[in-house]
Amino acid sequence: MNAARISAMLVKEYHDAKSNVQVLSVVIVPIFLAILYSRMDGEQSFAASFVFIMTVTFVTMYVQALLLAEEKEKNTLQVLLLSPASSADIMIGKSIISVILTVIVLVVSMLIIDVNVESPIMLSVTLVLGVILFVALGTLVGLLSENLVQTTVYLLPLSFVFGFGPMIQMYFSEGIVADILGYTPGSFMMEACLAAISGEAFSSYREDIIWLVGWTVAALVVTFITFKKKSLSK
Amino acid sequence: MDYALQVKDLSKVFGQQRALQQVSFNVKKGEVFGFLGPSGSGKTTTVKILTGQLLQTAGEVNILGKPASKMKDADLGRIGILTDNSGLYERMTVEQNLDFYAKLYNAAAGRVEEVLQLVGLAEDKKKPVKKLSKGMKQRVLLARAVLHKPEVLFLDEPTSALDPGNVQKMHDLLRDLNREGTTIFLTTHNMEEAAQLCDRVAFLHEGQIREMDAPNQLQRKYAKNTIHLELKDGRNETIENNPTGAERLYQYMQAEEVLAVHSDQPTLGDIFIEVTGRKLA
Ligand SMILES: Nc1ncnc2c1ncn2[C@@H]1O[C@H](COP(=O)(O)OP(=O)(O)OP(=O)(O)O)[C@@H](O)[C@H]1O
Ligand SMILES: [Mg+2]
Secondary structure, three states, X not given: OOHHHHHHHHHHHHHXXXXXXXXXXXXXXXXXXXXXXXXXOOOHHHHHHHHHHHHHHHHHHHHHXXXXXXXXXXXXXXXXXXXXXXXXXXXXXXXXXXXXXXHHHHHHHHHHHOOOOOOHHHHHHXXXXXXXXXXXXXXXXXXXXXXXXXXXXHHXXXXXXHHOHHHHHOOOOOOHHHHHHOOOHHHHHHHHHHHHHHOOXXXXXXXXXXXXXXXXXXXXXXXXXXXHHOOOOO | OOEEEEEEEEEEEEOOEEEEEEEEEEXXXXXXXXXXXXXXXXXXXXXXXXXXXXXXXXXXXXXXXXXXXXXXXXXXXXXXXXXXXXXXXOOOEHHHHHHHHHHHOOOOOOHHHHHHHHOOOHHHOOOEHHHOXXXXXXXXXXXXXXXXXXXXXXXXXXXXXXXXXXXXXXXXXXXXXXXXXXXXXXXXXXXXXXHHHOOEEEEEEOOEEEEEEOHHHHXXXXXXXXXXXXXXXXXXXXXXXXXXXXXXHHHHHHOOOEEEEEEOXXXXXXXXXXXXXXXXX
């Protein structure tokens, strides 16, 4: 790893992303939702948790996947791989930019919704896990798609199944679909966020956190194997 | 002998197709080596194998003394590559693109400004790449490939989109770089370019090297023993370089009919067609 190269990657990503319409529109979605929720009365903790999940699926996963797939489509990834930058430098640089964007959106939407968080540490733990998980999934999508159009084909179902489980679950009160959706990362994130915001005892959502850790580790492993297989590593 | 590239019995098979067969050549450090051949002859495939982007089916390929497939990140910093599928960041300006690569390659400070001057893009450095013409993009790609003054430079048809003025500018740039020690491996369809730039050329045809030597050696080898006459009445005549020919030339000169006398020196293009029995693409 080389700090100078990673920082060069970051500057590059910043210059490139600031005029990227796709990235900008993806960033707008959670903020727009946050504004909408802040004007409705209702459970702020639910609104906030919902916006957090939207943020990791839409901002973190989409941005990561879009940036990677675009480098493939435009033949710039090949150039990076032929440079003295290591594949770790390249992937870390990319991930940092999606994480920075995510953090900005998370903070802004939290300020907009103005939610009172009882256990900020546990909320942070949950969000960090969510961000790592969706960075990994976004990377996976970016690795598997050859161009931007393909990215969308993978991202849509993935964000529904992995992210929007709890929202879809509302339409299935019981039965096998509801049961399965209850095991998706989005559902565990939702439970953990709600509990952390309202300050429930950790024991009541320990299991959700453990499941979330499991998903995150699994996503990292699958992504890493794909990365090796796609011979993006040198 | 110090070699930048050593290739021995290189073969590459794509499915049923044999793209390269038993290709062998060495390139000395500091040499400009031209790899010439028609479309589909295997030039790009060779460049990809030499730069570790593709694995050969058989044979040995060494770059700077190491197998090409085993190049590490640090080794990649010693080579420069311009291929026909290199990309740039389209939303970023020319300068932002080059600044980025300069940092990746740890290029000397002020080098970006220098290469911008060399490729004639100093005026356009604030333009986003997507607003550039094809020839301008190709110059940015070349600028990027030489930012770090690589020890070995691979150029896959570097001047295909350039106008004659810019081709000249690129040639000057490459000559200067070569004078400073860069070994250049150049593929091209353009025989004139090869004749001007290359110390040695190889003719590739259907995946095999058919001829390899210095351009002037090849010209000597394939020289026809004839002399070409242009006469004042507009006729052209080819005469043998022997006493019979001398007799005819004497007669024409006596009659003051001769406008010009040319030796029939073949161009690289003529030789290529003779070697491969095929028109250039
Ligand atoms: N990835 C690949 N899969 C299958 N066949 C390939 C592949 N890459 C190249 N080939 C084949 O190998 C042969 C050599 O191709 P190559 O691109 O090396 O030619 P070239 O000399 O660079 O041609 P050009 O002057 O048009 O760039 C061609 O017949 C091509 O179809
Ligand atoms: Mg080619």
